[in-house]
Amino acid sequence: MSTTAPAPIPQAIEDEQKPFSVTAALRRLARGELASVRVLLGIAVIWTIFQIANDRFLSAVNLSNLTLQIAAVATISIGVVLVLLLGEIDLSVGVVSGLAASVMAVLSVQHGWPPVIAILAALAVGAAIGLFQGFVITAFGIPSFVVTLAGLLGWQGALLWVLGDTGSINLPPNIITDLTSTFFDPAVGWILGIAGIVAYAGSVLMARRRRESTGLGVEPFGGAVARIVLVAAAIVAAVVILNADRGVPLAAVIVIVLMIAFTFVTERTRYGRHIFAVGGNAEAARRAGIRIRRIRLSVFVIASTLAAAGGVLAASRLLSVNQQSGGQDLLLLAIAGPVVAGTSLFGGRGFVWSALLGAIVIGSISNGMDLLGLDSDVKFMITGAVLLAAVTIDAATRLRRQSAR
């Protein structure tokens, strides 16, 4: 048998053999494989610029505010990431977040429902909308673009109808407003941070040991340590800064838990693998026995439910719901964030953390321009330019990948 073995032929994938060569790393960066590194560099640049322009930008108070400002959009963006992974789009997430928040406000304030039940009702409204839109998309094969565009209009009407004549409902202090106004004691913040570091280090090292025990190749030990140190440093910095202001906010913990949960779903489960497969090549997924309609439908349900959750967080922070809730540029920012941070608009490529990283980028720009007192004309143009640049980078890396064969 060995006599008939074909001679090994050199192939064009040398990168794989030397993961720590600098040129290979740069090449992978250019090809878009290290999107998270690219976006971290971007955040560093943005923060430096705004800090030079206004030395209050990196203050504990402002960064704490930034954290609360981006919680809602980051939550909505998680759902957007899942939809983008399928190669679909959901244009209704902004309005759905407003509608769900309105339902919550009407039920809890006008009908006297317990706050927790009202929150669950808001999530249920989101899930029902996702089920409806997902059904129309999968059952009739209508592009999600069209269905969710119709949803964008239709649910806006529903929002106005739910709010009725008043057009605005203020939320009294209760569990709903506590979601974004609760700050943990510094000691609790440290416990949460350390628990996070231990859990991350544990998962990295355990995965490594399992690969080693089965004789598979592992990354150099230094690489694993470097990643752990990096994550630990980020967590420690965040806890120090947030503790210097009011403490670690509950909203931040909620967002991080959602990020971890959906990262697990997408990266570690069969369901998540199938989402990537449908987004990469739906026909191949179908032939492999994956029920692609069910995958698509469920993702639209999850996306709308997360949009509703984001709406609840937004209402909690603004202490009210009104006719503009979920409107204006929320939809575009929720979609632009993940794309800025490396989730492809073309399907099959992306990661859940891009929802948070993208929200940080866009939130920082918006926050920084507010600090500088820029007028909305300038703000809109700058935000638009950043979005266009990000999408262009996405398209360019895609072309580069295709020509990299």
Next chain:
Amino acid sequence: MTQSSSPKTGGGEPLLALKGFTKSFGPVEALKGVDLELHAGEVIGLVGDNGAGKSTLVKAIAGVQPADTGDAFFQGQPVSLSSPQDATTLGIATVYQDLALCENLDIVANLFLGQEASNGGHVVLDETSMEQKSMELLGTLGVTTIRSVRTDVELLSGGQRQAVAIARSMLGEPKIVLLDEPTAALGVVQTRQILELIKRLKEQGLGVIVISHNLADVFQVADKAAVLRLGRMAGMFDIGRSSQEEIVAAITGAEFGTDERPTEETPL
């Protein structure tokens, strides 16, 4: 009927025997009573001109487009090939020309797509065992050109993709593999690698049917060449005892005329 020289490569009972397969698309008769026998450890090259019925026959065996009439026997037992599931259950795997790979996923993910190994109640992926099995599988198939099974398929060459697609078909431990034009878009070196791979399948005792336009390829790997012409089996040739000219003649109908119409093709 068949112009057979009936060589005895596999011997014994055929793995798969087809008798009188017909298939019509409206008024067009794509298959007109085709017989075929495939033994274990035997490679049959299915050749013929465009529209001769090669793909139709393979799709009928794969159950994707079941034959209208005809009997199929698997290891001597009459079986039904009326759906892709029928074929898969019997151990018949098919690699189509478009390969159906997800370019955004790595080799391991593609090999196990739809049948991922999992621990924790069918939910959580078991990446280490999948990666191990992938390396074993590529090893037994002699695929040496792939350095890392964690490479995205997007970055693979045409030959490597073909190898991945064939390897994936082997995961179900099939007894028969149907390959549709596996070397069609490949260069010389890659074609040679895929032909080596087909020889590995043969060595492992599988029955292989390869559709090919390239007679040189057929002569390298196949034990027999089955020539389809206008939906009929125009001849079954023992590769060891036939010349390319004979087979070309059968393909064009120059010598072994089976057609009702007077031939309009120009003989070579």
